[in-house]
Amino acid sequence: MNLLNIDNLHASIGDEKILNGFSLKINSGETHAIMGPNGSGKSTLSYVLSGKDDYNVTQGNILLKNENIIELSADERSKLGLFLAFQYPIELPGVTGMTFLRTIINSSRVAKGLPELEGIELVKIIREKATELNISQDMLKRFVNVGFSGGEKKRFEILQMSLLDPSIAVLDETDSGLDVDALRTVGSGVTNLKNKDKGMLVITHYQRLLDHIVPDFVHIMVKGKILESGGPDLAKIVEKEGYKRFIDAN
Numbered sequence: 008m009n010l011l012n013i014d015n016l017h018a019s020i021g022d023e024k025i026l027n028g029f030s031l032k033i034n035s036g037e038t039h040a041i042m043g044p045n046g047s048g049k050s051t052l053s054y055v056l057s058g059k060d061d062y063n064v065t066q067g068n069i070l071l072k073n074e075n076i077i078e079l080s081a082d083e084r085s086k087l088g089l090f091l092a093f094q095y096p097i098e099l100p101g102v103t104g105m106t107f108l109r110t111i112i113n114s115s116r117v118a119k120g121l122p123e124l125e126g127i128e129l130v131k132i133i134r135e136k137a138t139e140l141n142i143s144q145d146m147l148k149r150f151v152n153v154g155f156s157g158g159e160k161k162r163f164e165i166l167q168m169s170l171l172d173p174s175i176a177v178l179d180e181t182d183s184g185l186d187v188d189a190l191r192t193v194g195s196g197v198t199n200l201k202n203k204d205k206g207m208l209v210i211t212h213y214q215r216l217l218d219h220i221v222p223d224f225v226h227i228m229v230k231g232k233i234l235e236s237g238g239p240d241l242a243k244i245v246e247k248e249g250y251k252r253f254i255d256a257n
């Protein structure tokens with residue numbers, strides 16, 4: 008089943024055109040990776056998918072499970088099963104991790120037509136999942152992302168993702184600052200969540216994350232669109248030769 012179909016997407020921030028005819032299809036069970044040099048529009052793509060304000064889609068379509076989502080709010084997109092993990096996750100001063108997770112779990116359950124869970128039950132589910140991901144109970148008492156290290160932010164993001172159980176997850180990786188442990192957390196978090204019903208899109212600058220998440224397809228993005236697509240070998244070529252060869256060939 009097709010989960011995400013991005014077709015000839017053009018998007019700009021103010022007068023600046025960033026996405027220039029970006030197309031990508033993701034079916035259930037597939038993991039795709041997008042790689043590209045800095046400034047190629049990878050993070051912009053994730054913001055446009057999320058429905059963030061200030062990003063104008065000037066042409067093209069984004070279909071999520073065959074529904075056009077361009078006019079939908081970020082909240083509505085999330086209720087359709089889209090999950091986004093950003094390169095720079097937002098801080099929520101005053102909102103503890105536990106409160107935040109309880110809220111998002113129940114609102115996603117309501118969106119799926121499931122009954123809300125009671126507090127005690129929610130806390131149990133959250134604690135169990137946190138333990139699995141090596142997240143301390145103390146971290147859940149802290150305000151979301153406030154003062155978190157890069158690795159802690161990633162771990163918390165993976166916790167959110169595991170609890171929400173989205174149909175399609177888009178992860179925009181930081182270009183630096185992820186230590187080996189954080190890479191492993193993201194890698195195993197994504198790998199554990201993979202199944203035949205879900206789709207994953209991993210956006211990364213470096214090949215090293217793809218040692219932990221083996222993609223079915225790799226796409227090279229330059230100047231707002233995909234220049235070349237292939238299998239995991241494409242990532243190895245990037246690791247060896249950089250992006251120059253893809254840029255020169257186009």
Ligand SMILES: Nc1ncnc2c1ncn2[C@@H]1O[C@H](COP(=O)(O)OP(=O)(O)O)[C@@H](O)[C@H]1O
Nearest residue numbers: 020023025043044045046047048049050051052
């Ligand atoms: N808020 C913004 N206003 C203007 N230009 C932006 C903004 N955010 C990103 N850009 C520009 O868009 C291009 C793509 O950026 P980005 O999507 O962050 O690339 P990547 O994630 O691939 O490094 C860059 O040229 C960047 O300077």
Ligand SMILES: [Mg+2]
Nearest residue numbers: 049050051094
């Ligand atoms: Mg980026």
